[in-house]
C-alpha cells in the first residue's frame with residue numbers, strides 16, 4: 001500500500017525535480033558569470049588582490065630595501081695564501097664562521113652594524129643568591145660588551161630591588177624584569193627557555209634586533225662585540241673543543257627528547273652563551289621549552305638540563321655562526337696556546353654559599 005504511493009509520487013515528480021535541477025544550475029552559472037558582488041566572486045577577487053599586493057610589496061622592496069654602504073676604509077687586504085688563522089678551524093662544513101681573535105676585521109663589522117641602526121638585547125637571570133653576580137657582570141659589560149652600540153640589559157630576577165644601580169653609557173639601559181623563583185636549581189636553569197621565548201614575543205621583538213643570552217656568574221675580560229652577531233649562534237663549550245663525539249656529554253638516553261645518537265652532532269655547545277635574531281631565538285627557546293616539558297611529563301630530566309636540549313636543537317638547526325671558547329672560558333681549563341683572548345670568564349663560585357647542591361664536574 002505505502003510502497004505503491006511512494007512509487008506513484010516519484011513517477012510524477014521525477015521530471016519536475018530534473019527540470020528544477022537543470023534550471024538552478026543554469027541560473028547559478030548565469031549569476032556566477034555576471035554578478036560582480038557575488039560572495040564567491042568577492043572571495044576570489046580578495047584572494048587575487050592579496051596575491052598582487054604581496055608581489056607589489058616585493059617589487060617595492062627592490063627600490064626600498066635598506067642599503068649598507070661602507071665609507072672609504074684603509075686596511076690590510078686579505079690574501080688567499082695567508083689564512084688569518086692556521087691553527088684552528090674558522091669555518092664549519094655548512095659555511096658558518098667560527099669566531100676567533102685575528103679572524104675578522106672589527107672596523108668593517110662595526111660600520112655595517114652601525115648602519116643597521118639596531119639595539120642588542122642581553123638577557124641574564126639573577127634569581128635568589130645569584131644577584132651577587134650582577135654588579136661585576138654589568139660593570140665589565142659596560143667596558144667590553146658591544147661598546148659604541150645600543151644595548152638593553154634585560155635582568156630577570158625575583159628581587160628587582162637587589163639589582164645594583166650601575167651607571168650605563170648613552171644608548172644603554174638596564175631593564176629589571178620580575179620573575180618567580182623555582183625551588184630546584186635545575187628548574188631555575190631550564191625555565192630560562194620558557195621565559196626568553198615568552199618575552200621574545202611580548203617585548204623583545206619590538207625593542208631589539210638581536211638577543212644575546214648568557215649566564216650571570218661571569219665577567220667580561222676582553223672585547224665582545226658585533227662579530228658575534230648572526231641569525232643563530234652558540235659558543236663551543238670550553239671543556240669539549242677538542243673532544244671526539246663519543247666524549248660529548250649529550251643526552252644519551254633515547255627516551256629523552258634531548259637524545260642524540262653516538263654518530264650525530266658537530267660540537268658540544270655551551271648553554272651559557274647563545275643568541276641570534278629575535279625570531280630565531282624565539283623558535284629555539286620555544287622548541288627547547290616544549291621538549292623540556294615533554295620530558296617532564298614523562299618524569300625525565302636531561303643530563304645537562306636545557307644545555308642538552310640546546311645541543312639537540314643545534315644538530316638539526318645548524319647555527320649560522322659559532323663562537324670559539326674565547327667567548328666562554330673558565331680558568332680551570334688553563335691557558336692553551338690557541339686561546340689569544342679570554343673575553344668572557346666564569347667567576348669562581350663558592351659552591352657552599354652560592355648553591356645548595358650541584359654536580360661537581362665542570363660545566364660552564
Ligand code: 5GW
Pocket residue numbers: 124125126127128129130185186188189214215216217272354355356357358363364
Ligand atoms: C643555583 C644553584 C645551582 C645551580 C644554579 C643556580 C641558579 C642559577 C640560581 O640560584 N639562580 C640563578 O639565577 N641561576 C641562573 O642560571 C644564573 O643566571 C646562572 O648563571 C644560570 C646557570 O646556572 P649556573 O651558572 O650555576 O650553572 P653552571 O653550569 O654555569 O655552573
Ligand code: MN
Pocket residue numbers: 215216217272364
Ligand atoms: Mn654559569
